[in-house]
Amino acid sequence: MAISPTADGEDGARGVTVPEGPPAHDSWPTVPEGAPPAWAEAVLATIGESVALVRWSPHERSPMEVLWVNDAAEGLTGYTRAELLTGGAAPLAGVIADDDVPMELRVQLREGNPGGTVVRLYRADGEGYWANVALTPYPTASDEVPWWVLVTRDVSGEVASAAEDRLRFEADERARLGLSVVLRVSGLLSELDGARVLGAITDLLTRRVVAWCGFFARGRGLYELDAITTRTEQAPRRLEDLPSCAISELFAGSSMRTVTLDPAVTYSPGSLSAELLDLVRPQLELHPDSPQQFTVLPVLGRRGALAVLVALARPARQHRPEPAGGAGILPSRPQPVVRGMAEQDVGTVLELVARRVGMAMENAQLYAREHSLAETLQLAMLPEQDDVGRLDVWSYYAPTSEHAQVGGDWYDVVNLSESTVAVVVGDVVGHDVEAAAAMGQLRSVVRAYAAEFIDPGTVLERVDRLVSSMRVPRSASLVYATLTPRDDGSWDVAYHRAGHLPALLVRDGQVTSLSDAGGTLIGFSSRPRQTGFVRVDPGDVLIFYTDGLVERRDRPMREGVTALEEVCSHIHAPDAAGVGEEILQLADAPEDDIALVVVRVPGQRPGTSPPGSSPRQRRWQLPPDPATIGRARRAVARACEAWGIAEAPAAELVTSELTANAVMHGWGRVGLQLQDTGDGLRIEVEDANPAPPVPREHMAGRVGGFGIHIVDRLADWGWRPTPSGKVVWARLRRGAGTEIGSRPAPGRPSA
Incomplete structure (x- = not known):
């Protein structure tokens, strides 16, 4: 009941006593x-x-x-x-x-x-x-x-101010979210390799920005990109041969714009829009609450679009409706800010991501093309060794540059005829790209004259004349020798050294320096060059090398040569690879390019017996050609004979299969390494293809692909990645090969 007070403040009807002042x-x-x-x-x-x-x-x-x-x-x-x-x-x-x-x-x-x-x-x-x-x-x-x-x-003003603050906060939050996504994408492009970065970027966008997204490029058909350096073996179709559509215009253009791909629209058959819609349509069923259309942006390089970014937006945000009539209670607790971006913010983030991916993709593909070109040129200039059946020849090459496979040093072992073998070891001053270019020129000149003349002095005279007219920018030294067999099993060696360190002849622990027939650097001789001669017998070893093997900053060159002669005087390895392994102990920290060739005449001198004290490991650098398979088998057979390993046939078979896989399916040079671990023989074959070996199933009519199954029956095997490719290893079991075909294949262990 409502009651109004009287004018004098008293309520006589109720008898309320009013005090004169406010009480406590x-x-x-x-x-x-x-x-x-x-x-x-x-x-x-x-x-x-x-x-x-x-x-x-x-x-x-x-x-x-x-x-x-x-x-x-x-x-x-x-x-x-x-x-x-x-x-x-x-x-x-x-x-x-x-x-x-x-x-x-x-x-x-x-x-x-x-x-x-x-x-x-x-x-x-x-x-x-x-x-x-x-x-x-x-x-x-x-x-x-x-x-x-x-x-x-x-408090309408306060509520309005709070609402404005909340809107500003949400806008700032969305801006920070978008900026953090773009910064994270930039970080991923710099942190991850090209094979993983696109997957990481799409995962990030899916978690933070859109319901789904993917990158697509053109080949003979559209395909989803999995790496920014992906190379397609199929030639892309020309855009003028395709029906005109929005997606083809994106690929043909060079500016950033957005295209909507709507499943409700019927696109021309054979067009890129229709083809792309067929690829991404399954995502609509996986995200039924999302807007049923796709946003497509070009991934731009410097000259045009390299790919497209396709995104499916998230469902629209649901805002809390404000009371339309009557009274409504404003929650006393602050409402959580919805972590999402407005449509225009999403478009901005996708555009920035597409631009960054486009530039990274173009840089990665440009680097890949340049690397492929450089690799092709370097492989063409790398030292080569012909398969010399009558001699035991081992060669080794190592450039000091981390960014190049070839420097200024080189070697060549060439069959000049059925009876004559030529050995060349040279050194161009420096170990940079210019030195490699000069080496390539000089090497070609030497090979050309070696095919025309046999006498080393005559060959180098012709080389002097041509090099002086070519104006090769770097000076160079080399030693050139020819080996011709005699009927009694020995060989005649003719040689000349042009400003180069002398080759060494090792015989029964005695080291002889082949220092006769010396002359000035290539291109600087004004007098006829002489030829020196020496005879090598069975068991003798010839060692050709460059100064990178013996030169150090902390010791004179003469001391390095003396140390090499000391090592050679204690070598009794029965194979050229074993001799090379012992010599390479001097090159534990090389400061220059190294080229080393070891030539051993098969057999041994009467009354001598090698003690077999050489290191129980061997390594070979082999060219990627079919002849490498036979060379690898013979090299492993010689090592097994030197070590007294009874499983030599099985080792040859495993080496043959692994080397054949590297030659047929690998890239670049083939590295072969052999090691006697005491409980078995370990064989490693390295190439530049990072893809792992995959055993094929036994199927009638299939040709090839069974090498790994053969290896599996004889050895435990696996593989591991390397910075430049992969290594496939096999550990031969003791007694392997004695019951080939009768023992069930064991399970393959993990690498």
């Missing part, structure tokens, strides 16, 4: 029925906020009854005092007046504690505003229905 809080008069005293009303009238005295029980679903209001309530709501006293508390408290109280606030009020919330209210003219409603218990003598002081304050 604990001595306030209890008001069983009625309004505040006159002095309290006078104080409340001066307050600029709406204040009302209401009766309402939070324990029951009862309406809120207004007992008294101040003047500010009329100004806030637009209702008169009489309308507020008779119409209820809806204009002052909103849904609280209808007993629709949030649970947390209801619990607080039931315990008799002050509480409040922010609600949506409407003035008498229908204008809405946000109000802060606060309820404070008012002491009364009766506990039947509690009385409350209701304070209502207009």
